[in-house]
Amino acid sequence: MLLVGGTNMSKNLIEAKNLKRYFEIEAGTVKAIDGIDFKIEREDVLGLVGESGSGKSTTGKALMGIHPPTGGTLTFKGKDISTPVTERSMDIKKEMNMVFQDPGGSLNPTKSVFKIVSLPLKIHNLVESEEEAVNKVYELLDTVDLDAERFMYRRPGDLGQGEKQAVAIARAIATDPEFVVLDEPTSALDVSIQAKIMNILINLQKEFDMTYLFITHDLGLMRNIATKVAIMYLGQFFELAETHRFFEEPLHPYTKVLLSSFPTTTEEEEKLKPDLKAKGEIPSAMDPPSGCRFHTRCPYKEETCKKENPKLKEVRDDHYVACHLVD
């Protein structure tokens, strides 16, 4: 099963089977990820959507080895990556990178932009001289639409939120990775700046044939960048489909609730929203509800929903849903 060391050049870049990540805390076990299966194909953008506490950030961090999985298998190009980031080979570290949610917190305030962006270049021996590093950083800042002349030797404190995030993106793409985890890269930004950052991300993905895991709670964002969508709730996937299929026919009740909660600005969008209002809050991942985890908030729940946890099954072509009532 495990393709350790195999030279699997299949189209799947990332494969996760029955992936689990539990956190042991004093009060018990938090099941942040509780058995999810997914594949990310090359040059795909998988949009991972859910509320806070659904385990979407943990999934991203599991892929990066920040919170290595506690169960299941996880492979990158067929190689096992269910190890902590400290035990991964330099090759894998070079190929996978991450952009964090809070650009203020993920950039060292005492280092200049040049130092921040050139660090991965030096670690991976991608540049031989200081001069080469300067040129490369210049190029990278240019790629993310930052005026290198102006920003190269400034510190993060002198930059605006959008510029900081652009620097974080430049750092993430410095080693020319194949796969980047984007953990709500724009949720701390104003909409006008968000649009700019999203354009940069989309262009980068096309230009360098990158593969993204795009984590967000904003369905509007996801609609415009993701090729595939996964809806996550309490550590499990509820729906997995291609973006256009997903919007044509959202199937899971939770998905419908999410869609109907989305604040829209035009009438055309309003028509896409199912008429199903949200109620209640996401339960604790320490003590998830029995059966289907959504049954406490689901308007359609039946007796079976309380007892049996539905499996993710293919109900339409390439459209997977975990619900007893959808077939």
Add this chain to the structure above:
Amino acid sequence: MSKNSVLEIEDLNVGYNTYRGFSDVLDDLNLTLKKGEKIGVIGESGCGKTTTMKSIHQILSDNAVIKSGKIYFNGDELFALDRSYEKYLEKGPIHTELQDTFEENDLSVPSKSKLSKEGDSWAVKSKGTVRYGIYQTENGMIIKPRRDVLKMKKKELMSLRRRHVSMIPQDPTASLNPLYKVKTQMKDVLKYSGETTEEIEDYKERSIELFDEVALTDPERVLDSYPFQLSGGMRQRVCIAMSVAVAKDILIADEPTTNLDVTIQDQVLRLIRDILEERDFSAIFVSQALGAVRKFVDRIYVVYGGTVVESASTSRIFTDPKHPYTVGLMESIPKLTGGGFSVGIAGQTPDYVDAPSGCRFHPRCPDAKDRCKEEKPDLVDLGNDHYVACWRD
């Protein structure tokens, strides 16, 4: 000042003293809130939205300077002449001249005949609160005249904060005291807003009533919890309950759902909307998210660089935005219908220590001309109650 407005902000200029110099944030901001109207104030962070709201409550930080401007507040308390006037005559002195400030020791009792002209004003001191009114023969009512918040004395300001204008905060976690149980904090709110009598039982009953109104399940448990034992959505509901307990006239919601999840956000917004409709409050809804305000405000003020750049009815703003900033904001929002992303708005909000000359939006504006750099455009009426401050035709 039209008769039916509850709040009117005129040419407000507020800035902050910083180490780098004077940060000139609000630049002649004008805003009117009519009775029963719900308005939305939108703009990016750093446009002066919160500074404006804090000015209304006079809770600006110590380094803030109110350079000029007026904030008129016109409360909604109506006193029937026949009953109240007699009652107040017995109780205390009444003043007959309309002044901007009433000196407390300057109150005198007018004869009944003196208070017969329309527009005569009166002032009464009762239970330590000074009440003001104008006599209107039309409907036989005495109403409160407008008052400039910036000239209010401490006591009046307290009464304004406690009884007339309330705010739903942006961050419920930071605005509830973690050291006290919810019931203690609820009690204080009710006590100082004059909602209940001194009886402890009353506080509890009233709190539970309010919690029911904001759809908090298990109100008894919530009352007996510390804020950190509640979820974000529950904390925000507690804050809303506190605000609606206080508000008699205006409810200010300062980005009430920014820190909440979409599904919770939707629930909280619907809740605020229902409460507003039921109670017929006037409300100011501050937000960065245009979609969030679209559903329940009547009018939108778009604020940029500390001044209103466009104001119109909600439907007009969303279907026919005129100011380049409003257009940019609208286009920046990713749509559920797809279509990719716009280019956004170049640059970022101005540095107020060295604010741009002329129209403050000109460094980011795609159509900026020479005139925009020199002169600040005034709000121009385009008809249909649509106002835009832009030199572009």
